[in-house]
Amino acid sequence: MKRTRFTEEQIIGFLKQAEAGVPIMELCRQGGFSDATFYK
Numbered sequence: 001m002k003r004t005r006f007t008e009e010q011i012i013g014f015l016k017q018a019e020a021g022v023p024i025m026e027l028c029r030q031g032g033f034s035d036a037t038f039y040k
Contacts, residue, residue, distance in 0.1 A: 005033075006031070010031075014027055014031055014038070018038075024038055
């Protein structure tokens with residue numbers, strides 16, 4: 001089974017911030033991942 005770098009709670013937090021209007025590039029910068037990873 002593949003291990004993830006982020007916990008489920010962190011992923012949910014990123015998604016909620018994106019829904020709230022935080023720019024995706026800003027989220028990626030804060031989280032340390034690429035925008036391609038976000039859209040995956």
